[in-house]
Amino acid sequence: MTPIVEGRGLTRTFPMPSGPVTALREVSFQMAPAEYVAITGPSGCGKSTLLHLLGCVDAPTSGSLLFEGRDVARLSESDRSRIRLTRVGFVFQRFFLLPMLDAWENVELPQAEMGVGLAARRARTRELLDYVGLADRARHRPSQLSGGEMQRVAIARALANRPALLLADEPTGELDEDTGEQIADLFDRVHADGTAIVVVTHNPVLARRAKRHLVMTRGALGAHR
Amino acid sequence: MAWLRRLPRRVPGTRVASTAPSADPNDLFVVLDRFHWAIAIVTVAGSTAFLLALMVMRAEQRRDIIGILRLIGVSSRSILFEVLLEGLLIAVAGALFGVLLAVASQGAINRFFQWRFDTTLVFVRVTAAIAWKAVAFAVPLGVAAGLAASWTLLRRSVVSLVGR
Amino acid sequence: MTSRALAWRTAAAEPARAGLAIAGVAVIGALLFDMLMLSQGLLVSFRKMLDTSGYDVRVVASDAFPARVDLTNASAIAADIAGLPEVRQVTIVRTDRAVVLVPGHAPTDVALLNVSAGAERQGWRVVEGVDLGALGRPESAAPAVISRPLSRALGLAPGSPLPLRALTSDAASALPILRFTVVGIADFQFENDGPHVLATTFEAFQRARASVSSDVADVILVASRSSTDAASTVAAIAGRRKDVHAFSNDQIVERFNENGFAYFRQISFVLSTITLGFAFLLVATLLTVAVNQRLGQVAALRALGVSRRRIASTLVWESALLVGTGGLLSLPLGWILALVLDRILRDMPNIPDALHFFVFEPRLALWHLALLAATGLAAVVYPVWVATRLPIAATLRLETVS
Numbered sequence: 165m166t167p168i169v170e171g172r173g174l175t176r177t178f179p180m181p182s183g184p185v186t187a188l189r190e191v192s193f194q195m196a197p198a199e200y201v202a203i204t205g206p207s208g209c210g211k212s213t214l215l216h217l218l219g220c221v222d223a224p225t226s227g228s229l230l231f232e233g234r235d236v237a238r239l240s241e242s243d244r245s246r247i248r249l250t251r252v253g254f255v256f257q258r259f260f261l262l263p264m265l266d267a268w269e270n271v272e273l274p275q276a277e278m279g280v281g282l283a284a285r286r287a288r289t290r291e292l293l294d295y296v297g298l299a300d301r302a303r304h305r306p307s308q309l310s311g312g313e314m315q316r317v318a319i320a321r322a323l324a325n326r327p328a329l330l331l332a333d334e335p336t337g338e339l340d341e342d343t344g345e346q347i348a349d350l351f352d353r354v355h356a357d358g359t360a361i362v363v364v365t366h367n368p369v370l371a372r373r374a375k376r377h378l379v380m381t382r383g384a385l386g387a388h389r
Numbered sequence: 390m391a392w393l394r395r396l397p398r399r400v401p402g403t404r405v406a407s408t409a410p411s412a413d414p415n416d417l418f419v420v421l422d423r424f425h426w427a428i429a430i431v432t433v434a435g436s437t438a439f440l441l442a443l444m445v446m447r448a449e450q451r452r453d454i455i456g457i458l459r460l461i462g463v464s465s466r467s468i469l470f471e472v473l474l475e476g477l478l479i480a481v482a483g484a485l486f487g488v489l490l491a492v493a494s495q496g497a498i499n500r501f502f503q504w505r506f507d508t509t510l511v512f513v514r515v516t517a518a519i520a521w522k523a524v525a526f527a528v529p530l531g532v533a534a535g536l537a538a539s540w541t542l543l544r545r546s547v548v549s550l551v552g553r
Numbered sequence: 554m555t556s557r558a559l560a561w562r563t564a565a566a567e568p569a570r571a572g573l574a575i576a577g578v579a580v581i582g583a584l585l586f587d588m589l590m591l592s593q594g595l596l597v598s599f600r601k602m603l604d605t606s607g608y609d610v611r612v613v614a615s616d617a618f619p620a621r622v623d624l625t626n627a628s629a630i631a632a633d634i635a636g637l638p639e640v641r642q643v644t645i646v647r648t649d650r651a652v653v654l655v656p657g658h659a660p661t662d663v664a665l666l667n668v669s670a671g672a673e674r675q676g677w678r679v680v681e682g683v684d685l686g687a688l689g690r691p692e693s694a695a696p697a698v699i700s701r702p703l704s705r706a707l708g709l710a711p712g713s714p715l716p717l718r719a720l721t722s723d724a725a726s727a728l729p730i731l732r733f734t735v736v737g738i739a740d741f742q743f744e745n746d747g748p749h750v751l752a753t754t755f756e757a758f759q760r761a762r763a764s765v766s767s768d769v770a771d772v773i774l775v776a777s778r779s780s781t782d783a784a785s786t787v788a789a790i791a792g793r794r795k796d797v798h799a800f801s802n803d804q805i806v807e808r809f810n811e812n813g814f815a816y817f818r819q820i821s822f823v824l825s826t827i828t829l830g831f832a833f834l835l836v837a838t839l840l841t842v843a844v845n846q847r848l849g850q851v852a853a854l855r856a857l858g859v860s861r862r863r864i865a866s867t868l869v870w871e872s873a874l875l876v877g878t879g880g881l882l883s884l885p886l887g888w889i890l891a892l893v894l895d896r897i898l899r900d901m902p903n904i905p906d907a908l909h910f911f912v913f914e915p916r917l918a919l920w921h922l923a924l925l926a927a928t929g930l931a932a933v934v935y936p937v938w939v940a941t942r943l944p945i946a947a948t949l950r951l952e953t954v955s
Contacts, residue, residue, distance in 0.1 A: 212946075213946070216949070221945045221946050222944075222946035245855070256953070258849070260850060262850060262854075263850075264565070265554070272554060273554055273857075273859070277859050322857070333949075415901065417902065427893065427897055428584065428894075431580060432828075434580050435584065436577070436831070437577075438576040442573035445570050446839075498823075
């Protein structure tokens, strides 16, 4: 079975005024379809950097990255954008919902970008908001939602185009413990429905839910002991 | 100069006219001056609207910071004073830059029109009085715009400032 | 959701910002519209004034027109020109300065006017009383048709006596006072805010000037036949009379355009350019600041797969909404402002009542909107570049930690 994503010798170096900073050092990573992986590690160790590479948001300084068998380095930016739209879903720590759109419209946005017809968009958006338990808050704007509700909308948005891979960067970082549990439960459901998940987190509860737990230390990836 | 006034009677066909600025409100240059002032007022009105828009955006951008300051006990008056000071610095810098730009461009404008009309007349002259007038107008305008934009934020409750 | 809808929602979410930006564009746009009107307004208005007089050629003594030089032997020249096959009508126009001495009022400067018999209708329109050529006027006194402002200023009506003394220079004149009688009150075509106008017959005009033989004119007006054009008439006159200079209305307009009107053309060009530059700078600044405030959102959208094209088109629509709405509002605002500015400029001395500096033409409105549209597009280039070129990962990182 072709891995969803496969990285070999991934290195990412950032030029800084004080000198280059290597966030990832020769990281090799492979993920099967419908796998659930958690990556933990101290702040600044390169977890988010790895996530950005896996999601084709960023490009490695060296190494190779294959997404569903395609060499990402050979793809144009519009091709990578297409992958992000159709095959990858992103969930951010700070939600990044559009404040002038309500929950319904935020979830609808990626579908509209993909050209999904109105009827199909409506059906899918209704389904997703039901899925995350926010059908009754569909017409509320982000400013009218709690942190947990906003994150659930963000998850619904990430799932809008039925991605093969869901990438979550500290999804419970700004939430309390109970709300974080709710998000963890939601991720379990998503995974059970066949979506691969990579979650970067400091939350041990969330990390324990994953089937594979990796630890990042100073840019190097290893198994959790 | 009484003899000048008698001159046309003594020498029929002559005319005597003063070179002093005319008091006649319908004098050509007086009318043009009014015209230029009208244009200037319209330009200032338009730019004030934009200035306010930018100041409103800037104030909104700092809503969180203002909320945090208020939360930790900094008074509205202190924040307003900081806004005033900041606005004053920006307005003075902007006004001075505007004057410098006008001084720099007056040469080009004069050279162009002197070439166009084959004349040595000067068309634009930025005098000290004009520069001071411009600064005296721009600075209070800039400060007032900044204060007006921040005022609405400072009147809001602390909770609404730091809340989402 | 379309880019246009997204742009609309973004603008609606910040009504104060959008409203102020639209107001700014409207005001600056109004100024731009007025400068476009000013660029050709005087020419259009002047041409219309010349064309509606009914004459398409003017004959003067000197090539230094519009400087005034006496045209001597005017009657003979007019008769000669009238004989040309291209010519339909010829009118001699004479003017002089005089002072009216109505008891109970200060001496009032007037422009004494005479035109050839039969051509009065084109020089003025009688609104009260009768015209110079009407039957029944008394022969004993010199008849006068006066302007409405003069009748109001001196309380004159048809039948009123009108003592008048012609002036030879600025000094007081020793010429005898002539007794005119007001036979009619009229609106004069070339009336301005200078001396009031008073028209009379040729005989009375000559008596007023106390000249034995005073066949001198300011200008001879010529109307071409419908089968010929002004240029042909000018050529025919030039061929027949070497002692005069003929100018078509187009040539007169061109001459004024090069000299007298040049200042307004230049200032309208300069102000139009500055206004466009101003609008560009302000819209670009506004949109750039707006984009910088939303970098996190933009990066998140890009991470979700929203294309650069979509981001760019949303920004273009935002610019279009601001500049488009402001631009449409600037048209009525500009029209009102033009009335004000026209009123200011018409305070200049010797501007005919029928002459305007700001003249509306439909094509100018189209030009105005097109220029604003181009400015709006140019202004959005940099913000689009910022939004579409931002490093997604770095921006997300920065937004998360800031």
